[in-house]
Amino acid sequence: xxxxxxxxxxxxxxxxxxxxxxxxxxxxxxxxxxxxxxxxxxxxxxxxxxxxxxxxxxxxxxxxxxxxxxxxxxxxxxxxxxxxxxxxxxxxxxxxxxxxxxxxxxxxxxxxxxxxxxxxxxxxxxxxxxxxxxxxxxxxxxxxxxxxxxxxxxxxxxxxxxxxxxxxxxxxxxxxxxxxxxxxxxxxxxxxxxxxxxxxxxxxxxxxxxxxxxxxxxxxxxxxxxxxxxxxxxxxxxxxxxxxxxxxxxxxxxxxxxxxxxxxxxxxxxxxxxxxxxxxxxxxxxxxxxxxxxxxxxxxxxxxxxxxxxxxxxxxxxxxxxxxxxxxxxxxxxxxxxxxxxxxxxxxxxxxxxxxxxxxxxxxxxxxxxxxxxxxxxxxxxxxxxxxxxxxxxxxxxxxxxxxxxxxxxxxxxxxxx
Numbered sequence: 437x438x439x440x441x442x443x444x445x446x447x448x449x450x451x452x453x454x455x456x457x458x459x460x461x462x463x464x465x466x467x468x469x470x471x472x473x474x475x476x477x478x479x480x481x482x483x484x485x486x487x488x489x490x491x492x493x494x495x496x497x498x499x500x501x502x503x504x505x506x507x508x509x510x511x512x513x514x515x516x517x518x519x520x521x522x523x524x525x526x527x528x529x530x531x532x533x534x535x536x537x538x539x540x541x542x543x544x545x546x547x548x549x550x551x552x553x554x555x556x557x558x559x560x561x562x563x564x565x566x567x568x569x570x571x572x573x574x575x576x577x578x579x580x581x582x583x584x585x586x587x588x589x590x591x592x593x594x595x596x597x598x599x600x601x602x603x604x605x606x607x608x609x610x611x612x613x614x615x616x617x618x619x620x621x622x623x624x625x626x627x628x629x630x631x632x633x634x635x636x637x638x639x640x641x642x643x644x645x646x647x648x649x650x651x652x653x654x655x656x657x658x659x660x661x662x663x664x665x666x667x668x669x670x671x672x673x674x675x676x677x678x679x680x681x682x683x684x685x686x687x688x689x690x691x692x693x694x695x696x697x698x699x700x701x702x703x704x705x706x707x708x709x710x711x712x713x714x715x716x717x718x719x720x721x722x723x724x725x726x727x728x729x730x731x732x733x734x735x736x737x738x739x740x741x742x743x744x745x746x747x748x749x750x751x752x753x754x755x756x757x758x759x760x761x762x763x764x765x766x767x768x769x770x771x772x773x774x775x776x777x778x779x780x781x782x783x784x785x786x787x788x789x790x791x792x793x794x795x796x797x798x799x800x801x802x803x804x805x806x807x808x809x810x811x812x813x814x815x816x817x818x819x820x821x822x823x824x825x826x827x828x829x830x831x832x833x834x835x836x837x838x839x840x841x842x843x844x845x846x847x848x849x850x851x852x853x854x
């Protein structure tokens with residue numbers, strides 16, 4: 437069971453006590469993701485995440501790393517479209533040190549001009565690395581195909597132009613707008629007492645101005661385009677799909693079941709048909725992403741260019757088949773058991789439980805317990821999944837391709853099931 441408390445400043449503390457562990461994981465979650473970036477700010481959330489590790493008023497970058505390494509801890513961070521998280525995992529006896537480091541990074545990062553200039557080079561190299569990874573690049577291209585120029589359609593890393601234009605004034609202004617108590621959640625899971633941790637957080641995270649929550653960005657429209665990035669690669673990387681469901685949609689658990697059946701594992705329809713039965717691809721799967729007000733449903737496959745047309749046809753056909761005939765009982769049960777097993781196995785560490793708490797609270801201000809999630813999975817019916825698949829089948833679809841697409845291939849006709 438989790439506990440939640442909102443401090444006078446507006447900062448939320450959410451915890452799960454796990455007394456049989458020797459570890460504790462702490463995460464600071466800020467509503468500061470790429471969809472909150474204005475034109476000209478592309479990539480600034482991710483850039484700021486990097487800068488938080490470059491030194492504070494009382495610790496250099498090296499001293500931050502040494503402080504964590506000296507107690508065998510782990511310190512890291514990541515940026516998404518709707519939040520940034522920086523977190524630490526330590527033995528329970530070093531919880532105070534871990535919290536002090538995170539609060540120090542949150543409040544007192546120097547954001548020095550010299551560090552900003554150096555980090556530009558690091559992030560530009562990260563963008564180049566991403567460009568050289570077509571099976572990841574295709575997902576960014578897919579988001580742009582669905583949402584065009586809206587912030588949800590942009591890369592979290594930004595562009596070469598936007599990163600090059602970063603300066604201290606821009607970074608500090610963005611930090612002041614987003615790193616406020618009302619936008620921040622401290623999540624923790626492991627061996628500690630909730631009341632004691634709340635007191636520690638209250639002492640470490642001093643009040644800041646701008647305690648209110650930021651305005652939510654407008655939802656995106658749909659572009660439904662076909663985008664191709666020619667690259668001299670052995671495979672062509674495909675991502676196709678449509679808009680999905682937001683976090684709190686009543687059918688969100690039906691979507692999890694649908695995804696498990698479509699391409700969520702080795703027993704799924706796409707994996708069995710495309711890889712096992714036909715040998716057309718090595719990597720093939722489906723996935724879903726949810727955001728505050730929208731989402732995506734996607735199918736990925738990497739294959740030789742000569743198989744591209746056939747794989748697209750199979751993917752469209754398998755999605756359509758889920759809309760035409762309700763799931764057989766055995767397939768429905770298998771998908772539910774897969775989801776429940778994956779859920780419980782994913783929560784067998786303090787860091788994964790902390791992430792579940794923080795992500796849920798900052799993204800939707802509601803945390804589902806594992807028992808509640810299992811109950812929701814159990815309630816999903818075959819007809820509910822069929823109706824949802826039918827909805828997706830009737831929506832406009834988008835497609836992204838990275839690689840060498842064969843000449844003369846009618847991509848639009850294939851996407852529309854012609």
